[in-house]
Structure formats: structure tokens, C-alpha cells
Amino acid sequence: MNLTLNIWRQKNNTDKGGFREYKVTDVSKDMSFLEMLDVLNEQLAEKGEDPVHFDHDCREGICGMCSLYINGKPHGPLQTTTCQLHMRSFNDGETITIEPWRAKAFPVMKDLVVDRSAFDRIIQAGGYVSVNTGGVPDANEIPIPKRVADEAFDAATCIGCGACVAACKNASAMLFTSAKISQLALLPQGQVERKERAEKMVAQMDAEGFGACTNTGACEAECPKGISISNIARMNREYFSAVVSSENV
């Protein structure tokens, strides 16, 4: 197939940036979206033009490094990561618009590459169980009902890609933050620090400049890992019960 690509180009963090149009030809339906961009970049490189920069690494839908806002949707038309999106989802002759994630807390570094270190800082605020290496009980001394373990697992599969933020008109990071809070609130290992964790992670999320949640559900609809919006409800419960009984006032 032949395609027209309308791609956001921005030299660096301070550049204003803008769209540029490119043509790619001979795209096969079996290519992944990123392989299609590889083809474009080889073409640009052969002409001595600066390739389009985008983040990616595993290309298996698990590292969370790839992003891209494709035709107005994070990770494109399917509920999957951009690296797992294949060109069979597009038609010959189509024009595809490609932009970076847009959110105040995710500044653009170059072209389609953004800085998501705010997510790391939210985890640093409390997304862990405070155990040191060694001196822990035997693994089977902590039995966990399968149902609970499975639910915790569902929350734990978040890949930290940021599509939820990109999808949200308020650029809220509630889905991401609530996934971690839920995982640990469900598991017995997470009980000891449960309240403190919810408070600190929510505070950090706010400090990073992410917006509030107005329950539009766009995050859940676009999350490539199917993280459920019910995690946000759980986070809110955790947070309010924590503030009510807070020792850190």
C-alpha cells in the first residue's frame, strides 16, 4: 500500500515544532506500524534527512516504551501498543496523522519522544513494599486466594506507557497510579503501608501536574493492557480512608 504520513517534527524541547508530510510506498500489510516508520526512516536517511525519532524497545507490547498518538488515538485504532499494531489495520491511500503524547507532565524531547519520568517519581513515592533483600518468610507462608492474586495481577500488568494520560482530556494519571495502588492494596504484603502509600502516591501525582479525573473512561478504553477503571474507584476509597485517619497531617 501507499500512504501519506502527517508527522509532528520538533527539534528539541524548546523548539515550537509542527507537522510535516511524507509519502511511503510499498508498505506491506504484515509490517508492524513501527516497521513502517523504519522504512520511512531508511528512506529519509538515504536522502541525508534527519530520521523521525520515536521511542521503542521490546517491540513485543511489554516494555511500555513505544507511544504515538495515531489519528487522534493513543497507540492507534486497536486496543494494543503501537509496536503490536500492524498495517493490516490501515487502507491503501490513507493519510495517517502521528503526534507525540500531549500532556504538561510529559514534555516533548524531540519529534515523537516525550519525557515520562513523572511516572517513575510516582512509583518512588510509595509504589513498593518496604522489604529489604533477605530475611523474608518462605514464599508459601503467605497464601493468597487465587481470585485475589488474579485481580492483583490484572492491575500489575500496567506497562507504564502513558496512553491513559494521553487519552484523557485532563491528562490525568489516575489509571496508572491506581493500578499500582490496587495491586498492593489487594495483596497481604501491601497492607502494612497501605494508607501511607495511597496518600503519598496521589500527592506526587498531583505535584507532577497531572490533571483531575472526571470519569470519562477514555483511559480504560485506550489502555493497551485493559487496566480497569474500577482501580480508580479503589484508589479513591484507599485515599479517602487514608486521609480520614491520617497520621501525616
Next chain:
Amino acid sequence: MILDSKIPEGPLAEKWSKHKFNVKLVNPANKRKYDVIVVGTGLAGASAAASLAELGYNVKAFCFQDSPRRAHSIAAQGGINAAKNYQNDGDSVFRLFYDTIKGGDYRAREANVYRLAEVSVNIIDQCVAQGVPFAREYGGLLANRSFGGAQVSRTFYARGQTGQQLLLGAYSALSRQVANGKVKLYPRTEMMDVVIVDGKARGIVTRNLITGAIESHSAHAVLLCTGGYGNVFFLSTNAMGSNVTAAWRAHKKGALMANPCFTQIHPTCIPVSGDHQSKLTLMSESLRNDGRVWVPATAEMAEKLRKGQITANEIKEEDRDYFLERKYPSFGNLVPRDVASRNAKYVCDEGRGVNETGEAVFLDFRDAIIRDSEDVIRAKYGNLFDMYQQITGENPYKVPMKIYPAVHYTMGGLWVDYNLMTNVPGLYALGEANFSDHGANRLGASALMQGLADGYFVIPYTIGDYLAQTPYTKIPTDHPEFQKAEAEVKARIQKLLDIPGEKTVDYFHKKLGKIMWDYCGMARTEEGLKKAKAMIKELKAEFWRNVNVLGGNEELNHSLEKAHRVADFLELGELMVDDALNRNESCGGHFREEYQTPEGEALRDDENYAYVAAWQYVGEGQEEVLHKEPLLFENVKLTQRSYK
């Protein structure tokens, strides 16, 4: 040069305990006087950085991705081994040790492997305490599955995302130490060189991938946890950024590279579909628990299949050749990877391959679905089946998967002693970056185990022994050795940018990959390897003459990043070929066609090759010098591996 492996004295089962008692300790109050650099935040790096920070050392952690959580370990699917014997099926530390030594075709050190098996049980405890959601049974206790090369169920797993969950556990421990101020993170930062002062590793030079700034970092010890080099083949199951650069720069500064030709070709990957392909996707080995591998019994039938005249489901039971079950009745589909891969190649070479390229075999779940129901299979492998369908457009619940071997893991790596220290004092290598525990073939679910063993339970002890003998004095980064290393890095960048070439970096990477796959891949011959060596030399010369690296240094520049990595792969490729040529035997994943049994199995030569081949870099354009570390087997008997 004498290679001292520093294996402790005494009976196998007591070596590690004794060693832990005998090593020197750093007093808790003095640990804060030492700085440690950890390059890499995969399982090995994140677990090491977190554990060392918990002990009180000041840690700086580096990775090239935008977050430590994205290290390539995140992609591991199937599981992690541990000798817990929770299933009461006869597992033990000794059995895990034995399976690993045998699986590695007797080319690993007994003492290291035993220690690995010993600490494996602690890893599971640690991960569960962190909140890693492993699969569980209805009674609430942990579930297990089996992996290749073992007859017990000792693999712990988290659906098909074990690496993700383990890495997120280690990342959370790391994040906690960042919050405590004991770890400073440097994401999007690439290590460009090691700095050696008075013969000891004292720091690194890095490039900030966003701004291009070249910076020096000083420390009392440097840990390389930088993963494997499978991407030398261009197409592999590794993440796109996986590279050899950190290890290779250390090698050029004096650290030996051990067994570089030992690479693992994984039997179950999605086959290559075209020239555009940028990477290959693994379908976890755990699938071989329930999937049956087969091809049509005859080449004629395979041809009909390729032409679309019949479909797989139409082929009758008696016309199917379940070749692994037929040849290896006791291990069946769960033979080790090297054996499974080689046999897939054999049947395809016979013209029985099942896709258009003729390079694929079936992995069929029909019988498992009839036996257990689609829901049970979905619960076990759902995400893998989805991934398969997304990539190929075929539904594996309805038609058999097509799979073919692909480069997956590198057993070779930096030579380290029992303390995980390279021959350069103060320079350590952990995880896939070292060569230590898997011999000539790694068993499934053992890399995660090794990375976490190294980081959580080995380095916290062994590094103390070294640091206790190191003065607190810090070396300022304006020291002449740092200045020199920075100048060299800058000069190399300029040299790459200045080449008035015409070809893209990927052009060279693809060419190198093809040479490596054709001549230094699943089957190797003396003649082919010699040819490969000449081709690589020529390609390397062309690279430095004709590559076109776009853009400048002072910006985010993927072309420049790749150019550095490919330049190092070109040098590594040549060494891999030298190593494969030197080893006139077949063992594990290293299969020299000249050396095989009448049944086509690997034929070892224990008399002449029961050693670790450790290579020393002696200068640009010169042949590397080989050092041999003999492997002594006191607890297992060397036999021809049999999985029949």
C-alpha cells in the same frame, strides 16, 4: 595470564556458606563511604542496585531506556526456576544443579552452578515478599509448570509475563532506594567507556542521550549488568536497543570475553515474514508443555500445504510426524532448546517446512484444547496467543501455530570469577552480560534465576570483600585517566560523524546479521566460519569508510547511538567466529557439523575442550589471545547428553 576462578575449597554443598563466612566485611557505618556504579537496570542491575543501596552503599544506576522499568528483562515470558520442591516431585538443589550442568553440556563451572541452585529458593521468597503476583493454585499456594530439560515442575510463573512482574518487583525495590536518596538514577544515559586507574576500575564515561553531553562518573567499583549481545545477528528476540557496547568497551580495556560463540537459538519463535522485519518474537517455551511440535510426514504433503492445497487441520494423524516425541520419547516436546532447534532445522532442510519460506514447523494445541478446554489453555497462555494472532493474523486456538528457531540468548560474555569480578579488579559483570552459569546451552527459566541470584544474593556478599580492601579515597573526575577516556569517546563520536559515507547504519547491521546467521548460527563448519571471518573484516572496513551517520552529537540522535553499537557488533562478530573456529567440537548450542554422532547429536571432546575460552584484546587489528580456564568436574560424570 593465569585465570584464577577463586572457587572456594571444600565440598560442593559447603563452598558458598564457607565463602560467605570467609569474605571480608565492610562495617555498616563505613559502607556509606563507598560509591558503586551499576550499569543496567534489568533483573541483574536493578536487584544489585537496590540490594547494595539497602546495605548502605551509594549507588548510581544507569540505563539507556527512558525508565529503569523498561530494561529488556521485562520481556521474559515463561518463568523462573527454583528448587523449592513445592510439588513433591523429587526436586532438590542438587537436581537443579545437575540439570543445569547437563543442560549446559558440561561447559560451566560446578561451583557457580551449585550456588545458583542453592540461592534459587531465596529468590522466590524475596519476590513474593515484594508483592510479585505469581500464579497460584486454588488453595492459595504457588503454582509451578515444567520447562525444557527437566523432569520436575520447578518453574514459577506469572502468566506469560514473568519477566515483567519480576522486573517490576526489582524496580520497586530500586525506586524505594531512589526515594531514600541512596540510588541516583541516570536514565537515557549510555555508558561509553570504563575508566581504569592504577589497574582498577574506577568509573565510567557516559553520553546523555538527550543532550549528547559526555560525562564522567567516579566510584570505587563498577558493575556491568548490561545484558546479552544477541542483536549481533540483527534479527533476534532481544529488544531493539540490546547491545554489546558496555561489555565490549570493558573488553577493550582489558576484561576477557569468555565463550563468545555460545549463543542460544530458541526453538519457538514466530517465523520471519519478510525483508522489513525488525525483530523476531518469541513464543514462550512454556507452550511446549501443552503444544505438540510436528511437520507432515512427507515432503510432498508439506509442499501441498505450502501451496495452500490442503490445510494443517486436514492432515490425518498418521500423516503427521511429531518428530520430538518420536526421537526423544522420555522428554518429548520438552527437550532442551538446542536439541529442539536443531531438529526443527533438520526437518525443514528435508523439505518438510510448513510455511511459504519452508522455514517453519507446527506447534499444535488441538489435543490440549480437547483434553483441557479452550478456557484452561486461555488462562495459561492467553496473552501469548493474543500476541501471536496480532502478529500473524491467525487464530492459534483454531489452527496450529507456526514456529521457527531464532537467536535468543547469549551464554558467552565477560569472564568473571566466583565473586563475579572480571579479571580487571573492581569491575564486575552480572546477569546475561557475564558467561558464568549456563555453559554451552541455557535451560529455560534459568536466566531470570541467574540475574536475580547475581544481584540479590551474590554481589552483596562478594563486593564487600573487595571494597573492604579498597581505601575510601575518591578519585576526582578531572583525573587524567577520566580526561583521557572522555577525549577518546569524543574523538570516536567525531570520527563517526565525519565519515562521508552513503550507506545507513542498518544496512551494515543487516549484512552482519546475515553473515552471522548463515555461518555462525545453528550449524557451523570450519569452511563457513573462515569465509565469515573474511566477510566481516571486509564489512567492518566498509563501515568505517562508507557509513552515513546523520545529525550531530548535541541532540537526541538514534543514528549515532546505533552507529556506536553496530561498530562494536562488527568487532564482536569477528571474535565469535574465532571462538567457534577454535572449538573443534560440538556442545550445546555450538554445533560444528564436522563433530556429530551418527544420530546427528552434538559430539563433545572433553579431553581437549573442557575449558572456558577467554579471549584477550591486544590491540586494533590484531588477533585476540586465547586463555584457557580448565573446567573440573568432581561431582558429576561427563556423559553424552541423552534426552531419549
